Amino acid sequence: xxxxxxxxxxxxxxxxxxxxxxxxxxxxxxxxxxxxxxxxxxxxxxxxxxxxxxxxxxxxxxxxxxxxxxxxxxxxxxxxxxxxxxxxxxxxxxxxxxxxxxxxxxxxxxxxxxxxxxxxxxxxxxxxxxxxxxxxxxxxxxxxxxxxxxxxxxxxxxxxxxxxxxxxxxxxxxxxxxxxxxxxxxxxxxxxxxxxxxxxxxxxxxxxxxxxxxxxxxxxxxxxxxxxxxxxxxxxxxxxxxxxxxxxxxxxxxxxxxxxxxxxxxxxxxxxxxxxxxxxxxxxxxxxxxxxxxxxxxxxxxxxxxxxxxxxxxxxxxxxxxxxxxxxxxxxxxxxxxxxxxxxxxxxxxxxxxxxxxxxxxxxxxxxxxx
Amino acid sequence: xxxxxxxxxxxxxxxxxxxxxxxxxxxxxxxxxxxxxxxxxxxxxxxxxxxxxxxxxxxxxxxxxxxxxxxxxxxxxxxxxxxxxxxxxxxxxxxxxxxxxxxxxxxxxxxxxxxxxxxxxxxxxxxxxxxxxxxxxxxxxxxxxxxxxxxxxxxxxxxxxxxxxxxxxxxxxxxxxxxxxxxxxxxxxxxxxxxxxxxxxxxxxxxxxxxxxxxxxxxxxxxxxxxxxxxxxxxxxxxxxxxxxxxxxxxxxxxxxxxxxxxxxxxxxxxxxxxxxxxxxxxxxxxxxxxxxxxxxxxxxxxxxx
Numbered sequence: 001x002x003x004x005x006x007x008x009x010x011x012x013x014x015x016x017x018x019x020x021x022x023x024x025x026x027x028x029x030x031x032x033x034x035x036x037x038x039x040x041x042x043x044x045x046x047x048x049x050x051x052x053x054x055x056x057x058x059x060x061x062x063x064x065x066x067x068x069x070x071x072x073x074x075x076x077x078x079x080x081x082x083x084x085x086x087x088x089x090x091x092x093x094x095x096x097x098x099x100x101x102x103x104x105x106x107x108x109x110x111x112x113x114x115x116x117x118x119x120x121x122x123x124x125x126x127x128x129x130x131x132x133x134x135x136x137x138x139x140x141x142x143x144x145x146x147x148x149x150x151x152x153x154x155x156x157x158x159x160x161x162x163x164x165x166x167x168x169x170x171x172x173x174x175x176x177x178x179x180x181x182x183x184x185x186x187x188x189x190x191x192x193x194x195x196x197x198x199x200x201x202x203x204x205x206x207x208x209x210x211x212x213x214x215x216x217x218x219x220x221x222x223x224x225x226x227x228x229x230x231x232x233x234x235x236x237x238x239x240x241x242x243x244x245x246x247x248x249x250x251x252x253x254x255x256x257x258x259x260x261x262x263x264x265x266x267x268x269x270x271x272x273x274x275x276x277x278x279x280x281x282x283x284x285x286x287x288x289x290x291x292x293x294x295x296x297x298x299x300x301x302x303x304x305x306x307x308x309x310x311x312x313x314x315x316x317x318x319x320x321x322x323x324x325x326x327x328x329x330x331x332x333x334x335x336x337x338x339x340x341x342x343x344x345x346x347x348x349x350x351x352x353x354x355x356x357x358x359x360x361x362x363x364x365x366x367x368x369x370x371x
Numbered sequence: 372x373x374x375x376x377x378x379x380x381x382x383x384x385x386x387x388x389x390x391x392x393x394x395x396x397x398x399x400x401x402x403x404x405x406x407x408x409x410x411x412x413x414x415x416x417x418x419x420x421x422x423x424x425x426x427x428x429x430x431x432x433x434x435x436x437x438x439x440x441x442x443x444x445x446x447x448x449x450x451x452x453x454x455x456x457x458x459x460x461x462x463x464x465x466x467x468x469x470x471x472x473x474x475x476x477x478x479x480x481x482x483x484x485x486x487x488x489x490x491x492x493x494x495x496x497x498x499x500x501x502x503x504x505x506x507x508x509x510x511x512x513x514x515x516x517x518x519x520x521x522x523x524x525x526x527x528x529x530x531x532x533x534x535x536x537x538x539x540x541x542x543x544x545x546x547x548x549x550x551x552x553x554x555x556x557x558x559x560x561x562x563x564x565x566x567x568x569x570x571x572x573x574x575x576x577x578x579x580x581x582x583x584x585x586x587x588x589x590x591x592x593x594x595x596x597x598x599x600x601x602x603x604x605x606x607x608x609x610x611x612x613x614x615x616x617x618x619x620x621x622x623x624x625x626x627x628x629x630x631x632x633x634x635x636x637x638x639x640x641x642x643x644x645x646x647x648x649x650x651x652x653x654x655x656x657x658x659x660x661x662x663x664x665x666x667x668x669x670x671x672x673x674x675x676x677x
Contacts (some may be wrong), residue, residue, distance in 0.1 A: 304639025311637065318630070320640035321649055345646075346653040361407040363414055366388055 039245040048095040055088035093128035123160040148303040224303035394633035398501040465542035496558035502628030505549040529615035553600035606659025644677040
């Protein structure tokens with residue numbers, strides 16, 4: 001009964017991993033395709049739901065392992081570190097803040113905007129999102145792609161190493177590029193907007209306000225709203241349009257003593273989403289290549305010859321040779337296979353040809369033999 | 372049938388109905404069950420000698436009764452199989468070519484059948500006949516002779532130019548199949564045959580004695596055929612002028628003996644016949660086979676993935 005419940009829960013986890021991969025892709029695709037804010041909001045909520053689910057899953061697993069005194073075994077050998085990195089940090093750094101921003105309304109972001117640059121916050125959140133790619137390793141772990149335990153371990157090892165290296169390289173590079181102020185699209189965007197605002201404020205001293213606003217809005221296509229002492233003096237669209245299309249992170253906010261400015265930054269988000277989709281596809285493709293190409297190659301060139309030789313050693317009437325592909329004939333395993341074919345099998349055939357006394361029948365096969 | 376015989380029949384029938392024996396020929400099944408009884412004697416003995424089974428009988432007597440019952444049951448399926456092979460799969464018209472005169476086929480078939488009955492009445496003959504039975508029932512000769520006659524290389528040259536067989540492909544198949552049936556006749560004419568117990572090779576003197584007796588016993592069989600059949604048991608290493616049909620039949624018989632219809636070919640393993648020929652090429656001296664024939668047969672099995 002307990003194992004049935006465990007299997008059921010494990011099945012739910014597998015389904016959840018598949019779904020979260022779709023959700024991860026859709027979250028970026030929605031930005032790229034310009035889907036409505038309502039739909040993107042649902043995706044953020046589901047993202048939070050998945051992060052919560054995987055955080056709980058990790059906590060249950062680590063707690064259960066600790067109770068059995070196998071905490072480090074689960075975290076290290078059992079790849080619990082993947083469960084950890086793909087759950088709690090995402091909840092704390094990615095979906096949690098995004099959800100908080102939505103439920104507290106735009107004011108949260110505007111408030112933050114006064115202290116920090118919104119684009120920097122969005123970027124930090126996006127960096128944390130890279131960890132989501134590790135979830136692909138979770139699903140890989142669930143797939144029994146070959147019958148050999150050795151093959152499964154080796155493929156899992158190489159896949160984990162390559163994907164983790166890729167994800168951590170991206171993560172570390174993203175963090176360091178921010179710390180050492182490498183040129184970025186965000187900085188270029190902000191600097192351009194600050195320069196435009198500065199230019200507008202200079203012009204307004206010499207021109208009348210209407211003309212300055214008209215020139216500024218013509219010149220700056222990303223400008224959405226200008227407020228003067230709390231009163232809207234320019235808006236590109238009406239309010240229902242803003243509430244349908246724009247969400248927190250889709251606009252950049254600047255404030256001076258008299259004026260407030262709102263700029264459209266969806267194009268920037270689309271550039272970031274393109275990178276995210278590219279990273280996602282690289283990881284998915286890598287896993288698929290390991291699974292579809294490398295795993296059978298490993299089985300064919302390592303475990304299959306071993307299996308054939310093992311059967312030959314164990315079974316008296318199994319005398320099939322190891323098939324040695326010309327391309328790999330210099331591999332150690334095939335050199336061993338050649339020795340098996342050339343030395344062991346001929347001797348075995350001579351021996352078994354003369355000695356009887358081997359049978360495929362076993363006394364255990366006959367439950368009713370004496371009834 | 373006595374109560375003990377009925378119990379023995381029931382016991383042996385249960386063994387025979389085991390699914391692992393399903394694809395084996397009757398003689399292979401018999402061999403498997405005999406080995407099973409020998410290997411598991413310690414476990415079988417206490418139960419079979421108890422009140423519920425064969426009370427008052429020694430294990431030796433019980434074993435003897437079980438083997439006798441096993442043979443009866445095996446013969447029930449073996450003889451119809453042999454008759455089918457003789458009457459449906461082999462055409463004895465090739466004998467007329469060898470003798471240069473017509474002989475009634477029915478008479479030949481009857482005499483060969485009687486000889487086979489004598490062969491399978493001995494334990495060694497039964498064991499040895501398994502290869503012949505397999506080779507004919509699985510039509511192993513047919514596919515290799517077809518390849519030989521398509522390729523026209525070494526074996527074809529040996530059959531048609533060296534042995535000078537003026538026969539069609541089908542007649543060569545019939546001659547080889549008949550040689551296969553007659554091959555274990557060495558067990559009929561002597562229990563002390565100077566046979567190498569490991570390689571199965573006999574001496575020329577013994578072979579000549581068997582040939583002499585066989586020709587006397589079955590005058591319908593031409594000398595060439597008798598020699599072809601009996602000399603299968605000679606080593607090509609020692610007798611370089613051995614007939615091509617003997618050399619070829621010897622190889623096919625040995626391969627058919629290890630043939631298993633239900634063998635699962637694992638990924639990464641060579642096919643069963645290719646494996647067999649490859650190993651045989653390394654053991655050719657030991658078993659007295661013609662290496663050039665083995666090379667050619669190996670090539671056929673590899674090309675056709677047999």
